[in-house]
Amino acid sequence: MKFGPSARELANGHWREILVAAGIDEDVLDGEHHPCPLCGGTDRFRFDDKDGRGTYFCNGCGAGDGFQLLMKYQCTSSFVEAARFVEGYFKGQSTPIAAPAKPVQQSSAQDDRKRIARKLQKAWAESLPLTAGDPVYRYLTETRKLPIEGLTNCLRLHPGMGYFEKVKVGDGKVGYKKRGTHPVMLAKATAPTAQPVGLHRSYLTQDGKKAPYAKTKKSMKGLGLHGAAIRLYPVTGAVMGVAEGIETSIAGRALTGVPTWATISSTIMEGFEPPAEVKLLVIFVDNDHPDEKGRRAGFYAAQVLKERLEARGIQVILVVPTTVGTDMDDVWQVRTAALTDQSPRVNLYAGTACMRAAQTIAARIERQGVRSTVRSYAPTDGETLPHPQRHAA
Ligand SMILES: [Zn+2]
Known part of the structure; x- marks a missing residue:
């Protein structure tokens, strides 16, 4: 990565195509006044691309260069991540939303993707910061009594x-x-390539x-949500969390301090891809009731994700509310309502290598008034394993 031209040198003079690949509607990048892809409006935004640096000006959210526009659009505070997207684009890894991948037979599928991308873009441009x-x-x-500090x-x-x-x-x-x-x-929802791919x-x-x-x-109909997540908090270090729901993610972060992203569904969680810097992933598991086949979707997704990431040397801690049919948001709600007769409890499951990290996280949860127990995650131990097929909590 360090050899050859820098991402800034690569990008210079190519910002329009890079930003279109990132999902920004090409129509707003023609140098005229348009709704801002970051903050909406009707004609507050102009992409003037001075010296090929991708510069823009917005009466609503200010001015910047191509990297600033890309980072804000991708909800990241990490220049490294934006630079990686640019490098990926020039290596052909980031398939441009608007550019045909298979030019001839696929044209109707391409039109479809373009139409979906425009719908997503329009809805996003119409929305407002909180x-x-x-x-x-x-x-x-x-209504939910959740803290909103630190949200992207x-x-x-x-x-x-x-x-x-x-x-x-x-x-x-x-x-x-x-x-x-x-x-x-x-x-x-943002794909691992940092492309926005869906709206929930x-x-x-x-x-x-x-x-x-x-x-x-x-x-909304998206552009392929495999591995994608709603990047609710900036991830700047080696530790992050993941949960299914938005509220569950916010609650998990509030109870542990771990920046947590939401995958929306258990199926998408199975394919979740953390950023390359992450060495420890905390999975906030939904303690789902078994379905008609006896499968517990939350545990199953956590198990699949855990095994896939551990094989790559990433440590995984599972945080599981002990009551069947609850998630971390329920734990947060019960704790916040101070319903002492049913004070919530969570179990943390960790391997030997991340036992200390699990104890640190458990101590933080305890300080929030939620009882927590750290257990060793031993796949052969039927007592402690929150197995996807087991009914007991
Ligand atoms: Zn703006």
Whole structure:
């Protein structure tokens, strides 16, 4: 990586194509006034690309060069990560969203990807950073009693998105019926290549409650979520956490201090890829009830991820609430409501190499008023193994 031209030299004069590869709509990079890809608006943003440095100016969020635009768009404070994306782009590792990978037969699939990318881009551009008192702020701080300090701008407010439900329209066909328009907590999912690949929606009411539907969380059609995550906190060191839900991730971080990303689903968690610097991963496991086949999705995903990463020399600690059917957000809710008759408890499972780290994390959890026990993770020990097929907690 140190040989050859620097990422800055590589990128100079090529910022438009790099930023399009990162997922920014090429239409806003033509030098005219447009909505800002970072903070929205209608015409506040202009990409002037002075001296080929990718410079831009925004009346809403300020000015910068190509690296600053890329880092802000990718929700990272790490120049190294942005530089890696640029180097990857020139090595052909970062497939540009808008550029055809297989030029001839794939054209309709390419059009499809481009159309999806534009939809995602549009929704993101329409969303706003969180401000005190807005519906997302109230949902997190008042309804969920979660701390929001330190969150990146991957979590934003969309002021109004349509809520659609599938309905039968006759002849066995299915259509969509609009039920209402709601503020949405919009969360950006980012691939390991640092490309934004999806948006997750939590439908809310104006006063920060869940919208009045059975299913209030929906993902927009994305560009392939394998290995992706919502990068809720900056990861700057060798330790990070991962959980399924956004609220669960925020709760896990609040209880341990470990910056934690959300994968949204157990399936996506199985394929999660931490940044290269990470040497210790804390998995906040959802203690799911067994499904009809006896499989417990949260444990299963954690197990698959753990085995894959341990094979690469990454240490893994599992943090598991002891009550079946709960996750770390439930632990946080019970702790915050101070329901002493059911004070929450978590188990930490660690291998010998990360036992001390697990004890440090357990001590932090204890200081937050949650009882915690560290257990050795020995795959042959039926008593302590939170096996995906076992029913006991
Ligand atoms: Zn802006």
